[in-house]
Amino acid sequence: MARFTPEFLDELKARLRPSDVIGKYVKLQKRGNAWWGLSPFKPEKTPSFTVDDRRGSYHCFSTQNHGDIITFLIETQGLTFPEAVERLAADAGLVLPIESPAEAARAEKAQGLAEACAAAAKFYQAMLHRADGRGAMDYLRGREVTDAQIDAFGIGFAPSSRHALKDYLLNKGFADEVLVEAGLLIKPEDGGASYDRFRNRIMFPILGTRDRVIAFGGRALDPNAKAKYLNSPETPLFHKGSVLYNFTNARAASADDKKPLIVCEGYMDVIALWGAGIKRAVAPLGTALTEDQLALLWRSSDEPVLCFDGDSAGVQAAHRSIDRALAMLKPGKSLNFAFLPEGQDPDDLLRSEGVAAMNDVLEKARPLVDVLWTREISIRDLETPERRAALRSHLRELVKQITDKDVRGAYGEELSQRLNAQFKPAPRESGSGQGGYGQGGNPFRQSGQWGGRQGQGRPGRGQFDRGMGFRFAAPARPTPGLKSPSQWVREASLVLAAINHPVLLERHEAAYFELDLVDPGLKALLGEVLSAISTDPALDSAGLKSHLTKTGVAGTLERVTHDPQLGNHRFLRPETEIDEVEQGFRNALAHHLFESTHKQEVARSASQIFTDGDDAWKAAAAAREELINSSKPEEDGDEGDSPRRFTDALEKMKQTVEKKFGR
Incomplete structure (x- = not known):
């Protein structure tokens, strides 16, 4: 018998858009921020049934039926609660939890870890406004971070003391081993006393699917610190490669604005964009985008925009994202790339040139296939037929990585057309034979399309x-x-x-x-x-x-x-x-x-x-x-x-x- 914890149900709902689930049973049309269709609960000619992806719910004005994707399947398909959850879990790719004493213990432990993280967040927020946090506040003011941004993102400060947070939480009744498992304290391997993981750092709470604190990111104030940014370790609550900073709020803002999610490189970029009125930005947690993070993005945005610095490091990061995403592309699901002026991140650009310049960068975002093509023709010399043949062969191997048949076919055709345009053959002499399959054909199909006349390179007289x-x-x-x-x-x-x-x-x-x-x-x-x-x-x-x-x-x-x-x-x-x-x-x-x-x-x-x-x-x-x-x-x-x-x-x-x- 499956046991569905609140965490599991939250994850299930986060992975599926109501309009996608309900759209299998009701014909929906987009109007504003919501989807509308005829009621599945009674016959009608004028649509009164609405689905809101941002709120994760549906409402029927003619019958007053209201609920989420689980209740929809129960009410319209005659399923039991477990049957509805199992069907949705299959669609979401989630493994059903098994009810057992061990599973119950894990759920209870997770609750305790979440409560410890929430208490730590309050402590850090309080410390920012005390004397110990003056240096952190000065830094934030220097970055033009307002009180509204501080409150919206729960920004705080971890004091320099090795035991400030530990003493506070122990006095609140939390056990030392719970604080270690939550990633708040470090337990030395030699058996010594535990101590605070984050010290003298500006603290950024990381939220999970239920808007609860599951981890932290800390920005060092000491310029000599070994790590400028430090994240919580992997815990039962926190898996770095599956989480995006500010995702829940950004998803809601993206639905409101009817614009794609924006992926930046760091916390401060997200916070700066929010302050400029662009509230649909997220950030990975110090690493390149993972498969789980890409899947999370595509559940809420068909073509999110990845925003990178325009320098070589930013371009390389974009290329790594392409290599990671290529196999996962689906019909209608891709990435766009926005490149900032060299040496600037979103925070820099906003402070130096304002929101109009940032919007201009986002509006000029380039599709994945465009960035891929530019990379492939710029990293090799294409002056000889052999090198152009190598490009053709390499592009074919890249296309093979795409698992979806329709997208794979579309990419093959697109790259074929680009090759044809890039290496257009010289005009044939009047009366000469076309040979092969004619001029202007698919460069993937015919070696003669790489340049020169059809038949060049074949042995001639005396060869x-x-x-x-x-x-x-x-x-x-x-x-x-x-x-x-x-x-x-x-x-x-x-x-x-x-x-x-x-x-x-x-x-x-x-x-x-x-x-x-x-x-x-x-x-x-x-x-x-x-x-x-x-x-x-x-x-x-x-x-x-x-x-x-x-x-x-x-x-x-x-x-x-x-x-x-x-x-x-x-x-x-x-x-x-x-x-x-x-x-x-x-x-x-x-x-x-x-x-x-x-x-x-x-x-x-x-x-x-x-x-x-x-x-x-x-x-x-x-x-x-x-x-x-x-x-x-x-x-x-x-x-x-x-x-x-x-x-x-x-x-x-x-x-x-x-x-x-x-x-």
Whole structure:
């Protein structure tokens, strides 16, 4: 039987927005600070049912029903209280507590710790206004902190004495071990007497979900202190990575202002913004944003603004936040980044230039994808094709980190477009072939889009091609038109291999990017395959096929996947192991290249080289005949052997030429 403590229920409600929960059952529309819809309790034509995220409640004016998300499920879904809590806990990702004597003891202990922290907060606040706190008050006045800010944030002062707080709380009846566990006292490991953790520091109470004090942050007044800021240690009440300073109040202000939450670096930034009328700011507690803190932000604000100094340290902090957030992005949930003038934090800017300057910085906040893109193109030299290819590959790896499929696809498309704009190819000469999949395509799809003309970097006249030896001059463009059904099968096999085994696109990226197909249907199909994988690198074969059936190449896909000739090849079957698939792909690619391009190139070159009489003509004719025959499969052989025989014949032809004509 689950036992639901007040702390657990508070955490549950803090994690879920009423409009999200109730919106699953009632169609809601935003009006002002509230959501409105038709009453779920009685039929009506005019909306009288309202949901207020800021207050965490709903109210029906026609029936006077009122409550929170738990009571809503009880009243509208017929659930019991435990059933309602269990359903909501599943939505919030909370593990249900188990009722036991140990759990009851922990709840009682937590209550005692919270009471000790509340008493300590009152003590610190009183000390600020006494003689011992004069230096702390002078510091606050120097930072232009007003009495209103001091009261709103419960700012206090911890005296220099090692036992001031300890003596006060012991006299209030708190046990020494409770004060140690609450993080208020330090117990030496050698067994000596405990003493105050915070001394000679300005104190900032940290509040939990129930607006109760759960920890403290202290700012040292001594410039020689080892730590300028000191937080409470981890306790049963306080987990630093799950808490944001001023979150509860900022969430309410964000709902009132209809503006996103602002994340600053420190307490004083939050307090300064509050004093300037910007009350929706929070701060992590001395560390980079954690996953828990990001999730907390997104429960109340779809696109919170992270505000950083404009110096290198601020930019690096922004980059760390991007790396942490990337995998967690969801539809509609992201981050924006506002960068302050170098060397200034929000407190500095407000005091030097006023709230208008701060609002200007916030209005110019940049989306996460923009900051990510700027980082990636600024940290590397992109003057060579290899470096631009490295950028493309790295961006693809970043996109893969995004777990949500829709966001991952959107990022792939966005970065693809930015790459296309950044490295736009030079205009083609009039009449030159497009090659590949056309100009202006997806840079993730086609290596030619990185700059220069399509086909740059391929071996030219008299060059050596990797794995093939000497290569004669390439023709200006592939020979148009299909010569035989076998050519369609040859091209289709390469496309089907990628469809059934998308990992081939990663292992043989360059080969697929540079692949020229004659059949327009297969060319379009391959273009869609490459585009889909570029947009969503995590697509498997089933997901890829599902996507392709919704595009204009669905007919070609149907023909390719059901062609009986293709089905005879083991490497084209979906269940074949990838190593065997890869070997089959290499053979098919080699055969395609020799059949479609190289045989034509060499035969054409051979007839043009030898023009010195009858003997030369005969040598050329013999060489051409041998080359053509070498590319034909043996009756009982494997088509994959023909490239090897072609290469042997090519070498033999070269030796004949050199021997007979001294070339």
